[in-house]
Each structure stands twice: as structure tokens, then as C-alpha cells.
Amino acid sequence: MQTRRNLLKSGAGVAAGSVFHIGSTAHADSPLKVDSQFEGSIQNVPRWENVLPVPSPPRPLSVQQIPPAYGGKAVGNVFHGVAPEYLTAPADWNMQNTQFYAMAAKAGEARILPPSMGLTTPIWGYAIARPDGTFGPAISPGPQFRFKGGTPVVVRTTNQLPEEISTHLHGGHWPSHSDGHASFLVLPGESRDYFYPNVLPRRKDGSFDFTESPSSMWYHDHAADLTASHVARGMAGTTVGFDSLELDLIKRNVLPGIPGQSDENTIYNNPYDLFLALGDKVFHPSGAIWYDTNNNNGYLGNVETINGAAYPRFTVEARKYRFRFLGASTARHRRIRLSDNSQMLRIGNDAWLFPKGQTVQAFGISPGKRVDVIIDFSRYKPGTQVFLENILEQTNERGPEGSLEQIERPDVAGTPAFIHQLLRFDVVAANPAIPNASINAQSELRPHEPLAASEVEIRRSFRFERKNGHWAINGMFYDERIANAVPRLGSVEEWTLENSSGGWWHPIHIHLESHQQVVNLTTGARPLYQNSFKQDVTMLGPNSAIVIRMRFRTFLGPFMFHCHNNEHEDVEMMFQFEVAESGSRRALPVSRFFA
Numbered sequence: 001m002q003t004r005r006n007l008l009k010s011g012a013g014v015a016a017g018s019v020f021h022i023g024s025t026a027h028a029d030s031p032l033k034v035d036s037q038f039e040g041s042i043q044n045v046p047r048w049e050n051v052l053p054v055p056s057p058p059r060p061l062s063v064q065q066i067p068p069a070y071g072g073k074a075v076g077n078v079f080h081g082v083a084p085e086y087l088t089a090p091a092d093w094n095m096q097n098t099q100f101y102a103m104a105a106k107a108g109e110a111r112i113l114p115p116s117m118g119l120t121t122p123i124w125g126y127a128i129a130r131p132d133g134t135f136g137p138a139i140s141p142g143p144q145f146r147f148k149g150g151t152p153v154v155v156r157t158t159n160q161l162p163e164e165i166s167t168h169l170h171g172g173h174w175p176s177h178s179d180g181h182a183s184f185l186v187l188p189g190e191s192r193d194y195f196y197p198n199v200l201p202r203r204k205d206g207s208f209d210f211t212e213s214p215s216s217m218w219y220h221d222h223a224a225d226l227t228a229s230h231v232a233r234g235m236a237g238t239t240v241g242f243d244s245l246e247l248d249l250i251k252r253n254v255l256p257g258i259p260g261q262s263d264e265n266t267i268y269n270n271p272y273d274l275f276l277a278l279g280d281k282v283f284h285p286s287g288a289i290w291y292d293t294n295n296n297n298g299y300l301g302n303v304e305t306i307n308g309a310a311y312p313r314f315t316v317e318a319r320k321y322r323f324r325f326l327g328a329s330t331a332r333h334r335r336i337r338l339s340d341n342s343q344m345l346r347i348g349n350d351a352w353l354f355p356k357g358q359t360v361q362a363f364g365i366s367p368g369k370r371v372d373v374i375i376d377f378s379r380y381k382p383g384t385q386v387f388l389e390n391i392l393e394q395t396n397e398r399g400p401e402g403s404l405e406q407i408e409r410p411d412v413a414g415t416p417a418f419i420h421q422l423l424r425f426d427v428v429a430a431n432p433a434i435p436n437a438s439i440n441a442q443s444e445l446r447p448h449e450p451l452a453a454s455e456v457e458i459r460r461s462f463r464f465e466r467k468n469g470h471w472a473i474n475g476m477f478y479d480e481r482i483a484n485a486v487p488r489l490g491s492v493e494e495w496t497l498e499n500s501s502g503g504w505w506h507p508i509h510i511h512l513e514s515h516q517q518v519v520n521l522t523t524g525a526r527p528l529y530q531n532s533f534k535q536d537v538t539m540l541g542p543n544s545a546i547v548i549r550m551r552f553r554t555f556l557g558p559f560m561f562h563c564h565n566n567e568h569e570d571v572e573m574m575f576q577f578e579v580a581e582s583g584s585r586r587a588l589p590v591s592r593f594f595a
């Protein structure tokens with residue numbers, strides 16, 4: 001018998017007044033389970049009351065000149081200083097164009113839960129400085145920066161919280177001092193000048209490697225031992241990187257935007273391109289975030305948030321949009337689809353656009369990852385409601401149900417056993433003055449240059465495993481004094497990332513450089529399409545081993561690599577590599593330390 005529920009799931013549009021609900025509705029929804037330690041937490045959160053928050057990017061305080069907000073203190077004249085590269089920058093880094101910002105990490109109040117609940121939530125977030133140097137309110141996600149390739153940026157970050165912090169801008173290519181190293185902190189009451197030169201690494205022939213230009217970055221706290229609780233309290237934000245290649249794709253109306261207007265100024269105002277930061281939280285009945293600092297395995301919330309709002313709705317024109325999905329959870333994995341199972345065009349993995357898009361009905365996204373996707377709403381009539389759904393069940397911290405291969409499949413066969421709706425899109429008529437973007441699966445995006453086996457200088461192996469109730473790599477815990485790998489500046493290395501901790505999932509993030517997957521040693525399989533270019537987080541499913549390659553360029557010094565399940569990272573599944581003038585096969589003491 002065709003029940004109403006089956007009818008809805010079948011994807012047939014069902015009229016309710018003049019509104020068309022596409023795909024499954026709330027009736028088909030599977031709740032998220034909450035751990036017994038959070039007994040009494042908020043269970044039922046009304047959906048689609050919140051409107052999706054879309055941040056407006058801050059403008060730099062100044063360009064070229066140190067801004068008045070710096071209070072007369074030159075760059076580097078703060079307690080934690082600035083990267084030495086700021087003072088020794090080569091002429092082609094365009095330092096005369098440097099943009100200056102100031103930001104504080106501070107406490108605040110947010111409206112994460114829907115208005116009808118009447119609750120606010122204390123957060124730790126980020127606040128941008130006003131021209132006079134005072135800070136606005138803390139927000140979470142934090143201010144969304146726009147970084148242009150070739151334009152250096154300094155962000156003076158002041159810690160107004162009671163615990164030490166470290167800000168990692170994930171997906172970029174930064175000096176060691178500025179990279180958010182877990183031990184290069186900003187102490188309470190102090191400041192650090194984070195220097196983001198926005199320079200591309202160079203190829204062997206000396207030319208800038210524009211294939212490495214990052215698009216979708218995010219920043220989050222990375223302080224040793226404190227990362228997970230800081231991120232759970234709200235310490236994360238997004239950053240859009242762009243270069244002339246991406247601006248040209250908008251000008252030619254390939255990527256969504258406003259053609260003819262999208263130069264480096266108007267890209268600040270592209271209504272068809274936005275981040276969707278996916279988070280999950282547990283709420284105390286007071287509305288406060290409920291987090292257990294004693295649980296080292298992972299944090300699973302029963303309330304889903306996007307851009308800091310629980311179950312929001314978002315009005316879209318009947319046209320193409322670019323969504324930069326971000327796995328902002330500390331431990332939850334998701335598999336995302338549209339409620340009518342219709343096709344999307346995936347155009348990137350982590351910070352980097354693909355050479356060409358990939359048609360998908362669903363994609364997996366684990367903690368730390370970004371998935372860049374085009375959704376074309378022109379297929380829907382104005383008045384249609386279509387939902388964004390997570391179809392991946394995860395009931396414990398070990399990881400989600402199913403295998404990594406199933407989660408990464410681009411197609412959805414049959415009706416998923418688990419459906420949890422995250423966002424409602426309300427489709428309205430498109431502004432006829434702006435043409436729909438032309439992008440399709442044949443559009444040329446960003447070229448890719450593979451790293452060849454013949455270039456590999458050193459091979460290393462890292463085993464991610466459970467040890468004495470904590471999390472280890474090759475049987476060892478994070479030690480800020482030890483460079484666990486020492487690659488030579490300019491060299492290519494091949495690393496085997498192995499997960500031998502039965503049943504646990506580990507998303508492995510390597511700082512400084514993109515890496516390229518070569519082969520899955522467990523299955524012998526070549527990488528899937530979406531994993532065959534660049535990424536900065538490689539997902540290791542249970543009992544798996546994946547070989548990757550990367551080239552270490554531009555910056556000397558120590559950088560982190562670690563599990564991006566933030567709870568695992570804190571205790572202490574984290575190593576560092578130090579890029580040096582000469583490489584070493586053995587671990588060595590760290591030679592540069594930027595406290």
C-alpha cells in the first residue's frame with residue numbers, strides 16, 4: 001500500500017496550500033541519540049524557525065598603513081610577536097598591499113536555539129575590532145575573512161578568554177609561527193600577530209603553483225589539550241580564499257556570482273556562494289552547551305546546527321548556488337543529500353577545486369573536511385521546499401555506521417534507513433537580471449598537477465592507534481619537543497597512514513601543504529574521483545591504510561599533523577613535522593619554537 005510516508009519519501013511533490021514539499025518531510029526523520037551522561041538535555045528543538053546566518057565579511061582596518069586600532073604598536077610588537085617571514089619577506093610578496101585586521105577571542109551570548117525556546121547560549125567565539133580598537137560582540141562562527149591570493153594579511157589576535165588559545169587557519173599555506181601550532185599559544189590577556197602572506201608555493205622551475213590556490217578554509221582553536229572543548233564552545237570560523245582564476249570563473253558566469261561585478265571588492269557580496277558549517281551540540285535545559293571534558297573518545301550532539309543556528313531555513317532563488325560545506329563537528333561524520341535525491345555537482349575537496357566537477361546524489365563529510373558543491377534550484381518551482389538531509393547514522397564516538405566506501409559513494413540506492421533533516425530551502429523566483437551560472441560537469445575548474453613516485457625522497461609510516469585509553473601515533477603521544485618527521489624543504493615525501501585501532505575512525509589532517517592520495521593499501525584501490533586530487537584531511541576508516549604524497553615548500557619550522565577528531569587530538573594523537581634545510585629519516589629535537 002502506498003502510505004503518505006512512502007509517497008513523501010518517493011520524491012513526489014505534495015501540495016500543501018501553495019507550498020510544494022519535495023522529498024521526505026519531518027515525518028520521515030530519525031532522531032539523533034544522546035549519550036546517557038547528558039540525561040535531561042534538551043531533546044526537542046523546533047525546526048525551520050531559525051533563519052540561516054550568513055556572515056558579512058569584515059573589511060580590513062587598513063591597507064599598507066598600520067591601523068590606529070593597533071594602538072601604535074608595530075607589527076610584531078606584541079607579546080607573542082610575528083612570524084620572522086614578515087620581516088624578511090621577498091619583494092614579490094607584495095608586502096606594500098598588506099591588509100590589517102584585529103580580532104579577539106572572547107566570551108559572548110548566541111542565539112543558537114530557535115526563538116520560540118527563548119534561550120540564549122553562552123559561547124566562546126571571535127570578535128572583530130572596530131576602527132578605534134575596541135571589539136564588537138563575539139560571534140560563532142567567527143568573522144568570515146576573504147583572502148585574495150597575493151595579498152598579505154596580518155590578523156592581530158588578542159586572547160580575552162581565561163585559557164590559552166592558538167588559532168589554526170586550516171587549508172592555507174602559512175609560516176610556522178602563524179599556523180596555529182598546538183604549542184605556539186596566545187596566553188590570556190596577550191596578543192599574537194598572525195601573518196598570512198597568501199603566497200603560493202613555487203614549482204621546481206620557480207613559477208608560482210596556482211594549482212595550490214585555496215578556496216574554502218576555516219579557522220579553529222588548536223591549543224594543546226584544549227582544542228575539543230574550545231571548538232565545542234564555538235571557537236571556529238570560515239575563510240574564503242580566491243584568486244584571479246576563481247574571479248574569472250565568476251566573470252565568465254561559470255561559477256555562481258554576479259558576472260561583471262565580481263571583482264575583488266564585490267566578491268565580498270556574492271549572495272550565491274556561502275559556507276554551510278555543520279555542527280552538533282548537546283544543550284543543558286538552560287540553553288548552555290553541555291560538554292563533557294572527561295570524554296576523550298568524541299563528542300556527539302543530538303542537536304544539529306548550521307552556521308551556528310539549530311535547524312535553520314534559507315530562502316534560495318531558483319538558480320545555482322555554491323555551498324562550501326564544512327564538517328565543523330569534533331567527532332560526527334555525515335553523509336549529505338537533498339530530500340528528493342536529486343543531483344548535485346561536487347566541485348572540490350577541502351580547500352581545492354577539482355579540475356572538473358563530479359555529479360553526486362550524496363557526499364560524505366567528516367570532521368575538519370570541506371566539500372564544495374553546486375546545487376541548482378532552477379529545477380524547482382517557486383514555492384517549493386526542499387530539505388538538506390544527513391543520511392548517516394552515528395550512535396557512538398567510534399565512528400558512523402557502515403564502511404568508508406559506502407559513505408563516500410556518489411549515489412544513493414534505495415531509501416536510507418536513517419534520515420535526519422538539517423536545513424530547509426525555500427525556493428523563490430530567480431532575479432531575472434542575473435543569469436544562472438553555466439557550470440556543469442564539463443566545466444574546466446582548477447588544473448591539478450600530480451606528484452610522481454620518481455620524486456619521492458623519503459617514505460614514512462604512521463600508525464594511528466589506541467593506547468592505555470589514550471590515542472597514540474606509532475605508540476607515542478604528542479611531545480612539543482620532538483619533530484617526529486623532518487622533511488627537506490622542497491622535497492616530496494610519501495607517507496603511509498595506517499589505522500589499526502579496531503572500529504575507530506580517524507580523519508587525519510596534515511598542516512602546511514595539500515596532500516595527494518596514491519593508493520588504499522587495504523583494498524589495493526586507487527582513490528575515488530573526489531580523493532584523486534588535493535586534500536588536507538584524509539579519512540581513515542577502521543583497519544585501513546592509505547598512502548599519500550606531499551611536497552614541503554616555502555616555510556621552515558614545525559607544523560602539526562593529527563587526528564581531526566578533536567577529542568583524540570587532545571589526548572594525544574598528534575605529531576609534528578619540521579621542514580628543514582636537510583631532511584632526516586629519524587625523529588629529531590624541534591629546532592625552532594615560536595612560543
Ligand SMILES: [Cu+2]
Pocket residue numbers: 505506507563564565568569573
Ligand atoms: Cu581519531
